[in-house]
Amino acid sequence: MKKQFLLSIELNKFWLSMIALLIIMIGLFVYFYFLYQDIMENKAEGDPANVEELALDNSDLETIETIERYHGDVVYYVADGETSDGVSQYLFIYKPEAEDEEETEWQYQAFDKEVFYSTEEILTEWSDRCDGCEFLDAAIGMNQAVPILEIKFFNPNQQLVYENVVLEDKSYYRLTLDPTL
Numbered sequence: 001m002k003k004q005f006l007l008s009i010e011l012n013k014f015w016l017s018m019i020a021l022l023i024i025m026i027g028l029f030v031y032f033y034f035l036y037q038d039i040m041e042n043k044a045e046g047d048p049a050n051v052e053e054l055a056l057d058n059s060d061l062e063t064i065e066t067i068e069r070y071h072g073d074v075v076y077y078v079a080d081g082e083t084s085d086g087v088s089q090y091l092f093i094y095k096p097e098a099e100d101e102e103e104t105e106w107q108y109q110a111f112d113k114e115v116f117y118s119t120e121e122i123l124t125e126w127s128d129r130c131d132g133c134e135f136l137d138a139a140i141g142m143n144q145a146v147p148i149l150e151i152k153f154f155n156p157n158q159q160l161v162y163e164n165v166v167l168e169d170k171s172y173y174r175l176t177l178d179p180t181l
Contacts, residue, residue, distance in 0.1 A: 051093065055079040058108050059091050070141035070150070078140045080113075088113040092142050111147055116167035122149050125170065126163065132156035140167075 051067050055077070064081035079091040092109045123138060136152040143164055151163045155176070165172040 051077045051079070054106065055081070055091055055093060055108075058106070059089075059110055060084070061089060061091055061110075068139055070139055072141050072143050076142055078142075080140070090116075090140060090147060092147075094142075109142075109145075116147065117170055119149055122165050122167075122170060123151070126151055126165070130155070133161075 052064055055061055055064060055067070059079075060083045061079060061081040062084045064079050066080045068078045068080075070076040070078055074094050074097055077093040079093065080088075081091065082088050090111045090113060092111075094107055094109075095104050096107060119138065119140070123135075127133075127135070130153065133156065134154040136154065138149055138151045141148050141150050141164075147167045148164045149167060151165065153161055153163070155161050160177040162175040162177075163172050164175075
């Protein structure tokens with residue numbers, strides 16, 4: 001006598017593996033969603049709610065033209081403004097790295113712009129010095145307590161280059177990133 005098996009009783013391995021794969025994919029999606037939310041929460045955790053208000057309340061600046069964020073050894077907010085006397089200044093706002101960041105106070109360091117070379121003058125000299133370079137961006141920042149202009153560009157070999165120009169004396173140094181490494 002011949003045995004006859006019911007096809008509906010036998011588990012189909014294809015559908016079983018597809019269901020398992022779907023459960024794993026849903027689990028990974030949920031994991032990466034919560035990971036992303038946690039990273040974004042931690043990223044904005046140390047940022048002040050209103051940088052302009054913080055700068056005006058804790059410095060001599062009366063008006064602020066621009067505020068930029070610069071990533072140096074710590075994160076700096078660079079406010080470009082004027083005092084009530086009409087003196088143009090850069091105000092660097094930062095939190096020094098510490099073990100307990102909640103108790104660390106914001107630090108402020110102001111520099112008069114009169115003693116610095118202008119951004120336009122530095123960029124003009126850079127463009128004369130760097131033939132065939134593709135300019136990307138320039139930002140005022142601070143490196144080792146010295147105000148700098150960070151110029152990002154691609155050199156003729158299509159390498160990404162960061163050139164930091166000291167605002168006081170126009171001395172500079174370059175960091176070249178090689179895409180083949």
